[in-house]
Amino acid sequence: MNASVRIRTAWAHRLVAAAAFAFALSLVAVMFDMPIAASKLSAQVMASLPQSGVDHPVTAVLLNFRSYDTLLEIGVLLLAVFGALASFDTPAAAAACVASTANPLLGSLVRALVPLMLLVAAYLLWAGSHRPGGAFQAGAVLAAAGVLLRLAGMVPTFLPPNVLRRAALLAGFVIFLAVGLGALVTGRALLEYPREWAGSLILLIEAALMISIGWILVSLFMAAPSPVIEENENT
């Protein structure tokens, strides 16, 4: 870059810094000016909590009161994993898989940790109905277990992409959508659970979501293009 381009870039950077600073200042000023909201959403949530089927307010909001947002969110996750898997090169990943490290210390640690992580994931799923926890946290722990297995060299990549793996990816969205449309079919609104079944339906949806989120996050990790193993030529 010659000198004039460099000077212009430096001034552009200063301009961006000044603009960001001004933006932050104006945002803080607005924050201090904002009145406290009149409608108390938290009070409405606590009032409707006994009818939601779970005891924890965040889970109730996620899986019952705002379940449409969660349905769309798992749809977005699916889109991301489709985009990631669309460019996944199976033969290259198979070639690179051979070269992955298999550290013996990591191996024994993983053998001890992964069963515990599965247990923790199941507990988080169950605990989400009455204390902090739920499908997302459980799915994240599952994904971490999958990533650990991959890093320890114990699990190859998606070779081949069989029906079970595809089903695991889709299970969360499909079951969630099926419950929602089932409510439509039986005469209720979309995603409106019947009162006495709300708890069980939420647990079913959360279990499917946990499996899907765990597998989607692991896929997002594994679908990354493998480093090209170059032949060692005379360079």
Place this chain on the structure above:
Amino acid sequence: MADWIFDALLSGTLVWVAWRALAATDLFKSVVIFIAFGLLMSLAWVRLSAPDIALAEAAIGAGLTGVLLLDAIGHLRNRNRPERTEE
């Protein structure tokens, strides 16, 4: 009063760690400081009485994002290396 001071300190540290993560020139340093930023964010969520978010941020925001970033850095370095026959 004491938790006021703690909140102010935590917020200040959060902003400072974010600045260090974004201003670092070395990629690896940026990612490591970013993982630390994620864990501090988890603390901030606990202070905001949001334990669900704290769990998710620690596992997904710091853990999984950190792994993805470190893997990407490894990929950016590996291309130029000759093939290793034994590992």
Place this chain on the structure above:
Amino acid sequence: MSSALVFAVAGAALVALGLHALVVRAHLLHKILGFNVMGSGVFLVLVGLAQRDGVDPVPQAMVLTGIVVAVSATALALILMRHLYALTGATTLED
């Protein structure tokens, strides 16, 4: 000024920092980091402003959703960056 507002102010600062890094830094990985910091800042602003007087589960649920979506966006962005690097060897976007 309650303690939640302190975090909201920190969130505003994080948004500014992330935006600056997203625009100014050349390397794609730094841009992705800036985008993530911006996302965390936005979440802090959302929850901090809503919880000025008490715990509110609705923005917490939204932020939970947002964190998962942000990590999938980051993963997709990293995959795209790695493909760009594998195909062209570049880690910055040419003007």
